[in-house]
Amino acid sequence: MTFYNKIKWVLGILMVFVLILATNLIDRNNFLRVKDSVITIYNDRIVANDIIFEMSRLVQEKEVAMAKQDSIFFVDRNKEVNLEVQALITRFDQTKLTVEEGKIFNAFKDDLKALQKSEAALTQSGLSQTTALENQIRSVEANLYKLSKIQLSEGRRQTSLSKKAISSIELFTHMEIYILVFLAILVQIIVIYKPKEEE
Template sequence: MTILNKIKWVLGILMIFVLIIATNLIDRNNFLRVKDSVITIYEDRLVVNDIIFEFAQYVQEKEIAMISLDSAFYGKRNNEINDKIQNLIIRYEETKLTKEEDKVFSNFKENLEDLETQEVTFVQSDFSEKESLQSIIDEVQENLHDLSKIQLSEGGRQMNISKKAVDAVELFTRLEIYVLIFLAVLVQIIILYNPKKSS
């Protein structure tokens, strides 16, 4: 085997090696995007949706106590619920929030503070100041509805990111196959090509 043939072989093998490494790095990047997207859907959307559901249950319990004028509820249970809500707020704040979600969540926290204040006023008024308490409960429930819609929207956005990454992996895999076939043919031509020397 002549030196020229050896160089041809080495160049052919190097071309294939570089192609495989390049497509591998692209595939790795796309798989990381899919992984991050799936983690985000779980940690920042599904878990948060569960927290929102728990908030809603506690707010509903407060509303039922208001409607039924449950003085025993305001004696002890309401303080327990307020503590649980504070723990849920801490858990919620540990997740990644979008700009819109951060704005709605801040408004939600302000409304919760107003709710606690209105509950004290409601108890002090001997359970007669229902309208303002109901109004703030409605606002809190509207915040929870908005937060829930944001989770759905963001979950869909993350799914689209995953889908695009998977589609890119499929496209690069197809391209890789075509380029490998082309390179294999090219390497064969380079190796087998033997120009006739003119006499």
């Protein structure tokens, strides 16, 4: 094998290697984006939505007790409910929040503190003045509703990012196949081609 033929072989193999390496790095990046998106959908959206549901359930328990004027609830069970809500707030704080979500969550925490003050005032009044408590419960529920809707829209956004990454992977896979076929033909032409020798 002549030196010229060796160079042709090395260049052909090097071209294939560089192409495979480049597409592999691009595919790896896209796979990481899909993986991150799936993890985010689960950890920061589905789990967060479950936490919101649990907080809503506990707030509704307070609302029912207020409607029934259940003094036993406000003396005994309400402390447990407040501790459960606080534990859920701590869990929700550990999820990745968007800027808008952070604002609503802070408003929710402020409204919850005001709700607890209204509950204390209600207990002292002998469950006779429920208007302030009703207003605070509505405000807390409105914030929980907004947080729930954010989970849905962010989940949709993450799903869209995953679809784009998967489409990109498919496109690069097709391009890789076409380029590999082209390079295989090119390498064959380079190897088989023999220039005319001068007489």
